[in-house]
Amino acid sequence: MKYISTRGQAPVLGFCDTMLAGLASDGGLYVPETWPQFSASEIHALRGRSYAEIAVTVMWPFVEGEIDRATFEGIVAEAYGTFRHEAVCPLVQTGANEFVLELFHGPTLAFKDVAMQLIGRLMDHVLAGRDERATIVGATSGDTGGAAIEAFAGRERTDIFILFPKGRVSPVQQRQMTSSTEANVHALAIEGNFDDCQGLLKDMFNHPAFRQSVKLSGVNSINWARIMAQVVYYFTSALSLGAPDRPVSFTVPTGNFGDIFAGHVARQMGLPIECLVIATNDNDILARTLETGTYEMRGVVKTTSPSMDIQVSSNFERLLFDASGRKAEEVRSAMASLKQSSRFDLAGQTLSTIRAGFDAGTAHLAESAATIREIREKSGYLLDPHTAVGVHVARQKVRGAAPMVVLGTAHPAKFPEAVREACGIEPELPAWLGDLMERHENFTELPSDLKIVEDHISRHARATR
Numbered sequence: 001m002k003y004i005s006t007r008g009q010a011p012v013l014g015f016c017d018t019m020l021a022g023l024a025s026d027g028g029l030y031v032p033e034t035w036p037q038f039s040a041s042e043i044h045a046l047r048g049r050s051y052a053e054i055a056v057t058v059m060w061p062f063v064e065g066e067i068d069r070a071t072f073e074g075i076v077a078e079a080y081g082t083f084r085h086e087a088v089c090p091l092v093q094t095g096a097n098e099f100v101l102e103l104f105h106g107p108t109l110a111f112k113d114v115a116m117q118l119i120g121r122l123m124d125h126v127l128a129g130r131d132e133r134a135t136i137v138g139a140t141s142g143d144t145g146g147a148a149i150e151a152f153a154g155r156e157r158t159d160i161f162i163l164f165p166k167g168r169v170s171p172v173q174q175r176q177m178t179s180s181t182e183a184n185v186h187a188l189a190i191e192g193n194f195d196d197c198q199g200l201l202k203d204m205f206n207h208p209a210f211r212q213s214v215k216l217s218g219v220n221s222i223n224w225a226r227i228m229a230q231v232v233y234y235f236t237s238a239l240s241l242g243a244p245d246r247p248v249s250f251t252v253p254t255g256n257f258g259d260i261f262a263g264h265v266a267r268q269m270g271l272p273i274e275c276l277v278i279a280t281n282d283n284d285i286l287a288r289t290l291e292t293g294t295y296e297m298r299g300v301v302k303t304t305s306p307s308m309d310i311q312v313s314s315n316f317e318r319l320l321f322d323a324s325g326r327k328a329e330e331v332r333s334a335m336a337s338l339k340q341s342s343r344f345d346l347a348g349q350t351l352s353t354i355r356a357g358f359d360a361g362t363a364h365l366a367e368s369a370a371t372i373r374e375i376r377e378k379s380g381y382l383l384d385p386h387t388a389v390g391v392h393v394a395r396q397k398v399r400g401a402a403p404m405v406v407l408g409t410a411h412p413a414k415f416p417e418a419v420r421e422a423c424g425i426e427p428e429l430p431a432w433l434g435d436l437m438e439r440h441e442n443f444t445e446l447p448s449d450l451k452i453v454e455d456h457i458s459r460h461a462r463a464t465r
């Protein structure tokens with residue numbers, strides 16, 4: 001498979017170079033040249049297979065020709081062997097026709113583990129084959145950082161620097177990022193919000209001298225490999241609920257639009273998905289965009305679902321590209337307008353295409369707290385505040401007979417305060433993470449200043465030596 005940039009002005013790359021590049025050199029995001037197709041009978045044949053087997057089949061067209069099949073199978077089996085549930089991503093029924101897809105059985109209790117556990121191993125494999133090193137820089141609103149650190153800690157060929165917004169992540173999320181004892185891990189607390197961290201990251205990618213000198217690579221969902229790994233659980237869950245004979249809908253708690261874009265990819269590949277519902281918290285830029293046709297940034301509001309406190313939703317660019325009929329000039333003009341005036345208008349046809357496949361809704365603070373309480377009372381199930389945003393929105397959007405799957409993006413114990421305030425119960429960390437909050441913290445505080453952050457990374461990255 002070859003990969004092209006959404007802005008149409010970067011070199012066409014194979015899978016390994018796309019994964020190592022992270023962001024395209026023209027500032028765009030890489031997407032596959034075409035969507036692989038799975039027929040109904042090919043999807044049917046996946047029924048009853050293990051998560052790892054389905055993962056290999058679904059991802060193979062994206063990596064074929066670049067990684068040997070047996071090696072890929074070994075890497076996938078090892079990655080999902082780290083999950084503490086035999087099904088890897090199990091489904092739990094929470095309502096009459098409503099299910100939560102638990103994506104938080106990995107090492108850091110967040111859906112990010114699904115992709116990170118794979119990418120850490122894939123990158124190692126590719127870098128070893130080339131005898132190269134890389135410097136991974138990531139921006140996080142809380143969960144990506146912990147999952148990336150867990151996946152890359154102690155790896156010989158990479159150093160990892162994670163930029164997180166100081167004071168805006170939960171204490172559990174912070175400790176997951178700051179308590180590693182490995183020398184290749186660097187947690188950086190940035191004065192600002194997640195958008196500032198992501199802005200710094202994109203500026204580093206758009207700075208060729210720095211990018212080259214540290215051999216910059218990224219593991220945010222701007223990296224295609226992240227999306228590829230997340231496509232798999234749409235297949236596994238839909239299969240469990242009767243696909244391909246019965247369509248399924250998904251509601252996805254959304255911030256950077258990576259997780260829901262993976263659902264779009266699954267649908268483009270042939271999985272019968274009726275509707276993809278975007279669920280936002282009070283940072284509702286995407287819900288407003290679908291309603292008004294204008295993507296317009298406002299300030300970031302602090303909520304109880306901090307990982308979704310985002311305004312610049314990077315992967316929306318990938319959807320824009322696809323929904324416009326893959327017109328790179330339309331994407332370039334939208335992104336130029338966003339940079340200049342913090343807004344852009346969607347072209348009429350692009351907006352209609354998006355509205356045909358997606359719906360969107362918002363859960364305000366009190367609504368997500370009420371949802372945690374209500375589900376706990378009625379079914380005994382404890383939601384984290386991000387998943388609660390999803391369940392609240394899903395319940396406003398139910399239509400037709402298709403089962404509604406809400407993506408359960410984090411374990412409630414990552415956000416004990418918000419859960420306790422909502423329903424009076426303080427969720428506990430699993431025993432194997434029981435000492436997390438006693439572990440020693442190690443991080444560096446930096447201002448939101450590109451030069452200062454780049455200098456810090458250059459001084460500590462081994463790839464520069």
Ligand SMILES: Cc1ncc(COP(=O)(O)O)c(C=O)c1O
Binds near residue numbers: 144307308
């Ligand atoms: C717990 C949780 N839920 C939802 C999201 C939103 O996912 P995405 O950024 O892929 O839209 C995130 C962050 O990415 C998260 O950490």
Ligand SMILES: N[C@@H](CCOP(=O)(O)O)C(=O)O
Binds near residue numbers: 139256258
């Ligand atoms: N919510 C995310 C923000 C970054 O998202 P990513 O999917 O692009 O890595 C987080 O938890 O950091």
